[in-house]
Amino acid sequence: MIGAxxxxxxxxxxxxxxxxxxxxxxxxxxxxxxxxxxFFFFWIVAVSGIYLFIFFDTGIERAYESVENLTQYHxxxxxxxxxxxxxxxxxxxxxxxxxxxREFAYDHYRGTRWYSWFTGVPIIWLLYTSGITGYWxxxxxxxxxxxxxxxxxxxxxxxxxxxxxRNFVATGTLTSRFFTLMVFMHVAVPLFLLFAMxxxxxxxxxxxMNPPRTLAILTLVALVAVALWNPAVSQGxxxxxxxxxAVGLDWFYLPLYPLTDLWGNGAVWxxxxxxxxxxxxxxWLPPLRRARPAAVDLAHCNGCARCAEDxxxxxxxxxxxxxxxxxxxxxxxxxxxxVSCGICVGSCPxxxxxxxxxxxKTGIDLPDYSLRSLRERTIETAATxxxxxxxxxxxxxxxxGAGHLTGVVPLPCVAMAPPSLIDYVLSRKLADGxxxxxxxxxxxxxxxxxxxxxxxFAGARDPYLRARVPRDRLKTIWAxxxxxxxxxxxxAGFAKQVAAISAAPAPAPPPQPATSARWPAxxxxxxxxxx
Amino acid sequence: xxxxxxxxxxxxVILLLFSAVAAFANRPVYRQVPEGSAIIVLTFVHxxxxxxxxxxxxxxEIAKLPPNMRKxxxxxxxxxxxxxxxxxxxxxxxxxxxxxxxxxGDGHSRVYRRFVVxxxxxxxxxxxxDTPRTEGFxxxxxxxxxxxxDQMFVVDFRAESGGFVFR
Numbered sequence: 150m151i152g153a154x155x156x157x158x159x160x161x162x163x164x165x166x167x168x169x170x171x172x173x174x175x176x177x178x179x180x181x182x183x184x185x186x187x188f189f190f191f192w193i194v195a196v197s198g199i200y201l202f203i204f205f206d207t208g209i210e211r212a213y214e215s216v217e218n219l220t221q222y223h224x225x226x227x228x229x230x231x232x233x234x235x236x237x238x239x240x241x242x243x244x245x246x247x248x249x250x251r252e253f254a255y256d257h258y259r260g261t262r263w264y265s266w267f268t269g270v271p272i273i274w275l276l277y278t279s280g281i282t283g284y285w286x287x288x289x290x291x292x293x294x295x296x297x298x299x300x301x302x303x304x305x306x307x308x309x310x311x312x313x314x315r316n317f318v319a320t321g322t323l324t325s326r327f328f329t330l331m332v333f334m335h336v337a338v339p340l341f342l343l344f345a346m347x348x349x350x351x352x353x354x355x356x357x358m359n360p361p362r363t364l365a366i367l368t369l370v371a372l373v374a375v376a377l378w379n380p381a382v383s384q385g386x387x388x389x390x391x392x393x394x395a396v397g398l399d400w401f402y403l404p405l406y407p408l409t410d411l412w413g414n415g416a417v418w419x420x421x422x423x424x425x426x427x428x429x430x431x432x433w434l435p436p437l438r439r440a441r442p443a444a445v446d447l448a449h450c451n452g453c454a455r456c457a458e459d460x461x462x463x464x465x466x467x468x469x470x471x472x473x474x475x476x477x478x479x480x481x482x483x484x485x486x487x488v489s490c491g492i493c494v495g496s497c498p499x500x501x502x503x504x505x506x507x508x509x510k511t512g513i514d515l516p517d518y519s520l521r522s523l524r525e526r527t528i529e530t531a532a533t534x535x536x537x538x539x540x541x542x543x544x545x546x547x548x549x550g551a552g553h554l555t556g557v558v559p560l561p562c563v564a565m566a567p568p569s570l571i572d573y574v575l576s577r578k579l580a581d582g583x584x585x586x587x588x589x590x591x592x593x594x595x596x597x598x599x600x601x602x603x604x605x606f607a608g609a610r611d612p613y614l615r616a617r618v619p620r621d622r623l624k625t626i627w628a629x630x631x632x633x634x635x636x637x638x639x640x641a642g643f644a645k646q647v648a649a650i651s652a653a654p655a656p657a658p659p660p661q662p663a664t665s666a667r668w669p670a671x672x673x674x675x676x677x678x679x680x
Numbered sequence: 681x682x683x684x685x686x687x688x689x690x691x692x693v694i695l696l697l698f699s700a701v702a703a704f705a706n707r708p709v710y711r712q713v714p715e716g717s718a719i720i721v722l723t724f725v726h727x728x729x730x731x732x733x734x735x736x737x738x739x740x741e742i743a744k745l746p747p748n749m750r751k752x753x754x755x756x757x758x759x760x761x762x763x764x765x766x767x768x769x770x771x772x773x774x775x776x777x778x779x780x781x782x783x784x785g786d787g788h789s790r791v792y793r794r795f796v797v798x799x800x801x802x803x804x805x806x807x808x809x810d811t812p813r814t815e816g817f818x819x820x821x822x823x824x825x826x827x828x829x830d831q832m833f834v835v836d837f838r839a840e841s842g843g844f845v846f847r
Contacts, residue, residue, distance in 0.1 A: 172689055179694065239701050294712070304792055310781060311725045312792035318721045319834045319847055367687075371694040379702045390847075392719045392832045397706035407710055 151434060158254035163631045166592065175590035175627075177364045183248035185357040188346065189365055190237040190244060193372070195339065197234040201227065205286070207328040212288040213386050220382060232376030235399075238280050240372075242401040245276060253431070255592060260439055261352075261462055261486050263432035268349045270429045275342040280402040282335040286328070289383035293317060294393035298406045305414035320389045352486065354463045355597065440517040440561075442487035445480045447471070449499045450512035452478035455611050456493035459564070461597040462486050465493060465513075480513055490595040491515050491565025494523075495605075498612050500567040502527070518561065527570065530558050531579035538648035540640065541580035543570070547594035549628030549636035550586025562598040563587040568605050568614035575622055582622045582647035584640060589629040599627055622647055713796045718827035720766075720795045720804070722774055724837035727788040728760040728810035757786035763809040764791065765817075766835060769802045799829045806835050806844045819843040 166180045173179065179186060204227050206215035219227035249269065252258050258266035284295045300313035316322050350356035360368065384397055398406065409417050442464070443456075457465040457480060464486035467478040480493075493513045494500050500511040502524040509521040531541050534556050542557045543566045544550030551559055560566055563585050571583050585602060593599040602625065604610035614623075624643045628636040713719065734755040742750050759780040766774040773795055781787030805822040819837065821844035827833055836845040 169693070172686065172693065177690070235705060236698065236702050239705050240698070243697075243701060291706075301792070301794075307781075310787060310790075312723060312790055314792050315723050315725070318723060318832055319836070363687075367691050367694050371691060371698050374695060375698045375702045378699070381705070384706075390832055391830050392713065394713050394717070394830050395709050395711045397708075398710045399706060400704045401701070407712075410712060 155254055155256060158250055160631060162251055162254050163629055167589065167632065170589065170591055177361055178591040179364060180247070180251065181591035182357060182360045182364060183244050183251060185360040186368065187241055187244040187248060188358045189360050189368065190241045191343065191346070193237040194234055194241065197230040197237065200230045201234060207325060207332050209323055209325045209328055212286060212328055213383065216287050216383055220380070224380065228380055229373065229376045232381040233372055235381040236372060236375055238283065239399065239401045241276060242280070245273065255594065259432045260437035261488050264352050265349055266432050267429055268345065270425055272342065272345045272349060275338055275345055277402060279335065279339045279342055282331055282338060284399070284402070285331045286335060287383050288387050289385055290387065290393045291384045291396045293387045293389070294396045295403065297393065298409055302409060302414050302417065305418060317389060352463055354461050440489040440515065442484040442489055443482050443493050443513050443515055445482060445513050446510055447474065447479055449510050450479050452476040452480070453498060454478065455496040455498065456480050456513050459492050459496040459597065459601055461490070461492065461595050462488055488595070489515055489517065490562040490598070491518065491560060492562055492595060492598060492601060494520055495565045495567045496601070496612065497567070501569040502573040503569060523558070523570070527558050527574060528579060530556060531574060534580055538582060538644040538651060539580045540582045540584055540644050540647065541574055542584045542586055542640070544586040545588055545594070545598065547630060548586050548588040549630055549632045550584065550626060551630065552633050553636065553640070562595045564598040564601045568612055571623060572615050572618050575618060581651050582624070582643060584624050584626055584643060586626045586628065586636060588627065589632065590627040592629060621650060716799050716829050717796050718799045718829065718831040718833060720797060720833045720835065721793070722766050722835045723792040725788045725790045726762060726810065726837050726839060728762045728780065729812070730756055731758045731760055732756045757784050759786055760810070760812065762789040765807040767805040768797065797827065799827050799831070801826045804835065804846065808837060821846065
């Protein structure tokens with residue numbers, strides 16, 4: 150049931166994300182930067198809030214006037230800041246909800262990722278509390294409505310001696326001390342929110358806390374443009390003798406407030422409790438079944454730390470050496486954080502299928518899908534290939550290539566395949582071409598698999614793909630599981646290209662050692678080939 | 681050129697999204713009560729008498745107490761519940777027995793209830809019993825008021841002001 154819902158959401162996100170990928174490019178796609186944009190909006194809210202506080206008067210009589218003053222007479226700086234404060238707060242809610250739905254859609258919340266999901270629940274509460282306390286400070290009709298409904302909600306809980314709502318039904322019952330308290334809450338709760346956001350990303354390796362510069366600039370300029378076009382304004386001074394019967398609600402922060410009239414306060418609390426409980430327990434409904442975690446083989450580990458560098462889950466750390474080998478450190482896997490993605494196997498310099506030892510071993514390996522079994526499977530699969538262009542597909546099990554029927558070696562992540570495996574396949578003529586097929590570039594299931602693969606192929610990250618590997622016989626296809634059509638088209642195009650290269654007369658062998666490239670180096674690199 | 685067109689496209693998409701967010705930031709307007717209605721709020725915090733009077737302990741009872749907890753009187757903490765009625769032009773609007781708050785039942789009784797009524801003229805009557813009596817009322821007030829649209833009319837009780845307060 151949950152799987153079916155997840156699939157529907159995934160289709161929805163794919164439908165939005167892939168066109169955005171084409172417009173923005175995978176690196177700038179805002180849907181792939183939701184967390185980073187959330188942080189960005191937080192800082193906009195924080196800076197604009199500090200600026201507004203300079204002009205804000207916390208006195209009960211002067212609060213509304215001070216806000217009106219900055220909105221009407223200082224609109225070109227403080228008024229714009231007010232709008233930025235307001236709309237960036239709303240956008241934080243949009244980012245939070247979309248981020249949560251996307252992580253659910255892509256199944257990024259179970260297994261070791263439970264921590265980030267679970268610590269996201271308090272963020273929802275803190276963000277809403279921050280926003281709602283902010284609305285009280287304006288002390289307009291909306292503030293009166295928010296104050297009344299919020300206090301009636303709180304009064305439903307049997308923890309207050311005197312109904313708080315009594316303060317908002319008649320004039321003369323409120324003092325400026327109330328505003329001091331609200332200002333304190335509106336400052337303190339966002340600080341807790343920031344702390345919770347830090348906790349939220351604690352276990353993530355290389356978390357995206359800042360959006361790319363171009364996206365940040367576009368976002369800020371658009372926000373200023375909206376602030377000028379539709380400035381945030383107050384809704385008239387509070388009159389406690391009149392009920393705030395008609396108010397322009399902020400539907401991002403206050404969607405549940407009308408429900409208190411329809412359902413009653415108890416039902417709204419029940420809904421909030423049940424929602425929080427359900428969201429909090431989702432990582433275990435049902436729990437993710439995981440393969441056994443990666444294991445270090447000290448005899449083959451020289452403590453180079455590449456696996457620790459590349460692990461997207463902070464599951465590997467370098468510790469003092471425990472054997473007699475002359476290296477200062479060794480890799481140590483934290484089994485509770487390891488998801489068995491195999492990226493560490495692909496990063497290990499010992500992971501080379503060329504090794505001639507009786508049993509192929511490497512410094513760090515997956516017990517359930519070892520490098521040896523990967524090599525065997527590659528050889529077996531390559532043996533089944535036929536035709537003018539024998540194309541072997543090294544496919545991520547989460548991407549569009551995993552569904553291809555023939556010539557596929559599935560991997561937990563494409564970055565599990567060490568670059569030397571491609572060299573091995575091509576130099577041993579096991580296949581005429583190799584396709585490395587991963588997830589969509591902006592939606593890598595293991596976050597960094599696509600990036601690491603591209604960097605290794607480009608010679609920008611260890612272990613490099615050797616220069617002798619003919620790039621025109623290697624292609625990367627980054628397609629999501631729902632883009633099988635595009636995957637098949639690109640694969641067919643690549644097969645044609647490889648067939649043409651193979652059919653071309655071989656040039657005279659260059660005066661090179663036997664390990665040099667077996668295909669003409671002068672061949673043009675087709676579109677989509679790796680550099 | 682293509683890069684600039686692409687940049688404009690990117691900006692347009694972001695601007696469109698933000699404009700939608702700004703539009704929903706205070707629209708559509710939500711109307712809490714129907715037009716032409718007023719709200720009557722019954723709210724007070726008031727402590728009834730203690731359930732029983734203080735009783736002087738006998739010498740034997742005092743002797744039985746631990747030395748550091750000896751006292752001359754035993755004063756039960758618990759308060760009585762409060763019975764309250766609110767009528768609107770002879771029509772029963774609210775009847776309740778309000779228990780004292782607190783784990784030991786020694787806190788004040790409290791109430792906060794909203795009633796949405798059509799604007800117009802009404803006779804509002806509030807009555808309260810906060811003593812052991814079972815008949816009649818200790819506090820009551822009746823008044824004819826004209827409620828205008830959107831008015832918030834509060835029925836409060838303040839012992840220091842002599843009873844019910846209408847405002």
